[in-house]
Amino acid sequence: MSYIVSGTDTDVGKTVFAAGLAAAMGADYWKPAQAGLDGATDSGEVARLAPGVHIHPEAYRLATPCSPHEAARIDGVEIELARLALPTTNRPLVVEGAGGVLVPYRLDLLAADIFAHWGLPVVLVARTALGTINHSLLSIEALRARDVPVAGVAFIGEAEPAAERAIIEIGRVPHLGRLPHLDPLTAETLAEAFATGIRTDLLA
Numbered sequence: 224m225s226y227i228v229s230g231t232d233t234d235v236g237k238t239v240f241a242a243g244l245a246a247a248m249g250a251d252y253w254k255p256a257q258a259g260l261d262g263a264t265d266s267g268e269v270a271r272l273a274p275g276v277h278i279h280p281e282a283y284r285l286a287t288p289c290s291p292h293e294a295a296r297i298d299g300v301e302i303e304l305a306r307l308a309l310p311t312t313n314r315p316l317v318v319e320g321a322g323g324v325l326v327p328y329r330l331d332l333l334a335a336d337i338f339a340h341w342g343l344p345v346v347l348v349a350r351t352a353l354g355t356i357n358h359s360l361l362s363i364e365a366l367r368a369r370d371v372p373v374a375g376v377a378f379i380g381e382a383e384p385a386a387e388r389a390i391i392e393i394g395r396v397p398h399l400g401r402l403p404h405l406d407p408l409t410a411e412t413l414a415e416a417f418a419t420g421i422r423t424d425l426l427a
């Protein structure tokens with residue numbers, strides 16, 4: 224099964240989770256639009272954290288680290304749905320969205336609209352830190368408003384059972400497990416944390 228990995232926010236841990244998921248599932252990885260090319264890109268980080276995973280080239284490589292719609296405007300590019308077609312592969316595919324579910328790729332095209340177009344379920348990556356209940360439930364509502372299936376929520380950070388339970392019960396979504404903060408963060412520590420912490424059986 225293929226999945227979109229989205230999150231409650233930018234910098235929440237989508238790339239780390241997507242790398243672990245692709246490695247665990249024997250899936251390919253694809254970042255449709257990379258905004259920000261200085262330093263490590265998401266695809267580059269996945270290559271480091273999931274060395275065996277096939278990485279499809281980004282459809283858009285935009286220079287500025289900001290919302291894709293603005294990064295595209297700065298580069299003089301218009302993001303088109305036709306160019307965001309899912310890459311073909313015999314393996315499952317893990318697609319990492321930019322930012323969160325209502326991030327604009329154009330002023331009239333939001334991330335969740337593109338997810339609905341692809342027709343794949345979303346794994347929502349959420350922090351366990353304060354504020355996560357609101358951000359997670361808002362994200363789940365926005366996905367459901369567009370009939371995008373929510374495969375579940377995967378948490379990043381220290382265990383916060385009350386917050387995790389509130390999201391699962393109010394949002395009526397599966398708990399896909401939790402990745403603790405990993406130090407060092409390597410392909411080996413990620414694979415081990417994934418094997419013990421993430422319910423890949425629910426994502427088969």
Ligand SMILES: Nc1ncnc2c1ncn2[C@@H]1O[C@H](COP(=O)(O)OP(=O)(O)OP(=O)(O)O)[C@@H](O)[C@H]1O
Pocket residue numbers: 230232233234235236237238239240265320321322379380402403404405406408
């Ligand atoms: N489980 C973890 N253990 C240690 N560091 C982590 C973990 N998850 C994420 N990080 C670190 O937090 C930062 C943000 O993570 P990541 O790049 O995965 O976020 P993101 O949601 O993909 O961000 P973006 O919206 O830019 O794509 C990175 O420096 C990453 O190495």
Ligand SMILES: [Mg+2]
Pocket residue numbers: 237238239265319
């Ligand atoms: Mg990322």
